[in-house]
Amino acid sequence: MLDIIIILKSAVLIIASVLIILTAIGILRFKDDLSRVLYARIHILGVADMACIIALLALDAPLLAVTYFVLAPFASHAIANAYYYGEEKND
Structure with missing residues (x-):
C-alpha cells in the first residue's frame, strides 16, 4: 500500500513539473x-x-498549499493593477 502512495506522489510531481515547463x-x-x-x-x-x-x-503540505492558493491571486491582481494604473502614455 505504501508503494502505491509513493508512486502516486511521484506521478503528481511529474505532472506538476510538466505544467511548470509548459508555463515557461x-x-x-x-x-x-x-x-x-x-x-x-x-x-x-x-x-x-x-x-x-x-x-x-502531493508533498503533504496542505497548510502551505492553502496559503499559496489564497495569496497567489492577490499578488497577481496587485501586479496587474500596478501595471494598468501606472502606465504613462507619452503621446
Whole structure:
C-alpha cells in the first residue's frame, strides 16, 4: 500500500513539473511588443500556481498549499493593477 502512495506522489510531481515547463515555454513565446502582454503572462503564471499547489499537496503540505492558493491571486491582481494604473502614455 505504501508503494502505491509513493508512486502516486511521484506521478503528481511529474505532472506538476510538466505544467511548470509548459508555463515557461508559454512565457517565452510571447513578445514584449504586444499590447497587454502582461495580462497574458499573468494568465500563464496561473497554470504554474496551480501546479505548485498540486505539488505541495502531493508533498503533504496542505497548510502551505492553502496559503499559496489564497495569496497567489492577490499578488497577481496587485501586479496587474500596478501595471494598468501606472502606465504613462507619452503621446
